Amino acid sequence: MYTPSSTRYSEMQYARCGRSGLLLPRLSLGLWHNFGNITPFDTQQSILRTAFDHGITHFDLANNYGPPYGEAERNFGIHMDRDWHTHRDELIISTKAGYDMWEGPYGNFGSRKYLIASLDQSLRRMHLDYVDIFYHHRPDPDTPMEETMGALDHIVRSGKALYVGISNYTAEQTARAVSILHDLGTPLLIHQPRYNMLDRWIEDGLTDVLADCGVGAIVFSPLAGGRLTGKYRHGIPDDSRISHDPRYLRADMITDALGTATDALTEIAKARGESLPQLALQWVLRSPVITSALIGASRPQQIIENIGVLRFPDLSDAELEAIETILSTYQSEVAL
Numbered sequence: 211m212y213t214p215s216s217t218r219y220s221e222m223q224y225a226r227c228g229r230s231g232l233l234l235p236r237l238s239l240g241l242w243h244n245f246g247n248i249t250p251f252d253t254q255q256s257i258l259r260t261a262f263d264h265g266i267t268h269f270d271l272a273n274n275y276g277p278p279y280g281e282a283e284r285n286f287g288i289h290m291d292r293d294w295h296t297h298r299d300e301l302i303i304s305t306k307a308g309y310d311m312w313e314g315p316y317g318n319f320g321s322r323k324y325l326i327a328s329l330d331q332s333l334r335r336m337h338l339d340y341v342d343i344f345y346h347h348r349p350d351p352d353t354p355m356e357e358t359m360g361a362l363d364h365i366v367r368s369g370k371a372l373y374v375g376i377s378n379y380t381a382e383q384t385a386r387a388v389s390i391l392h393d394l395g396t397p398l399l400i401h402q403p404r405y406n407m408l409d410r411w412i413e414d415g416l417t418d419v420l421a422d423c424g425v426g427a428i429v430f431s432p433l434a435g436g437r438l439t440g441k442y443r444h445g446i447p448d449d450s451r452i453s454h455d456p457r458y459l460r461a462d463m464i465t466d467a468l469g470t471a472t473d474a475l476t477e478i479a480k481a482r483g484e485s486l487p488q489l490a491l492q493w494v495l496r497s498p499v500i501t502s503a504l505i506g507a508s509r510p511q512q513i514i515e516n517i518g519v520l521r522f523p524d525l526s527d528a529e530l531e532a533i534e535t536i537l538s539t540y541q542s543e544v545a546l
């Protein structure tokens with residue numbers, strides 16, 4: 211029997227998601243890794259409990275998180291039954307559809323057929339009546355955006371999701387999605403793009419669109435999957451993502467340029483009394499457009515360390531400038 215910490219709301223900060231009424235925690239927890247069939251159930255449970263005990267009220271999933279596809283949602287359904295149904299109204303649970311999920315022409319991309327069927331499957335796997343946020347996971351070049359947004363609008367009206375979001379859409383695609391959804395009467399709540407010190411594509415137009423349209427942003431992989439923690443500085447540790455689940459993060463993504471950059475960033479973090487992951491999180495949260503940083507964790511201690519970022523003061527202009535210099539040197543070396 212799980213009894214959440216009575217101090218769970220004392221440490222976390224909550225930010226308004228765009229111009230909506232919804233508050234999200236500044237750090238949210240994603241279940242992309244560490245919730246499939248290669249992670250012990252007890253580990254999953256202690257990650258979720260630790261997150262909630264520290265005020266992380268938002269858990270993010272997708273239809274194909276695993277391995278295998280669907281497994282993170284299936285496991286989450288068991289966690290729901292054991293720990294979370296009694297706290298359902300304290301939680302924001304999201305899922306997505308847009309990548310390959312099942313065989314044949316209806317299990318991928320952005321048709322109305324796929325999105326509605328996929329959400330029905332997700333709800334069954336997670337033992338939920340509704341999700342708080344349903345996302346279209348990536349833009350579909352071949353389905354008219356009116357159809358995809360029409361499906362999102364229908365999903366909200368049918369009560370299966372309270373809000374809708376999009377993920378990985380460009381600035382231009384986002385502006386169109388906002389406009390179509392606005393005309394349908396279902397506002398776009400949130401965008402979920404990748405954003406971290408190594409990948410700053412959203413600064414090139416997307417953040418302006420989100421600010422102008424009053425749409426929130428929850429940024430994924432703020433630690434670049436672990437590359438911004440310093441853990442790979444002296445090789446690949448056995449208990450790291452690259453060792454235990456190298457589906458997306460590979461050893462060839464650990465470069466000398468990354469090592470030089472993380473060494474220099476670590477010096478800035480140390481001078482502030484922080485760890486490198488805390489500095490990396492603070493950096494993504496510096497922009498008022500960013501509602502929440504969507505972290506992953508392979509163990510509870512990482513969540514506790516990462517939440518510690520909220521105790522530190524904002525980065526000064528001088529620190530931001532020093533970080534900028536390190537990141538532009540890194541980018542020019544990567545571009546060579």
Ligand SMILES: NC(=O)c1ccc[n+]([C@@H]2O[C@H](COP(=O)([O-])OP(=O)(O)OC[C@H]3O[C@@H](n4cnc5c(N)ncnc54)[C@H](OP(=O)(O)O)[C@@H]3O)[C@@H](O)[C@H]2O)c1
Pocket residue numbers: 239240241242243244270271347377378402429430431432433434435436437439441449450451452487504505506507508509511512513515516
């Ligand atoms: N919309 C999309 O297309 C999309 C795509 C990707 C992700 N996402 C979402 O974003 C979430 C987070 O992505 P992510 O897992 O790549 O985020 P991340 O926060 O960049 O990386 C998390 C990983 O870094 C390591 N880590 C975290 N804190 C640490 C610490 N304090 N010290 C040392 N290592 C630490 C852990 O890996 P190890 O300990 O295993 O090394 C952890 O699993 C996903 O779960 C998912 O919800 C969305």
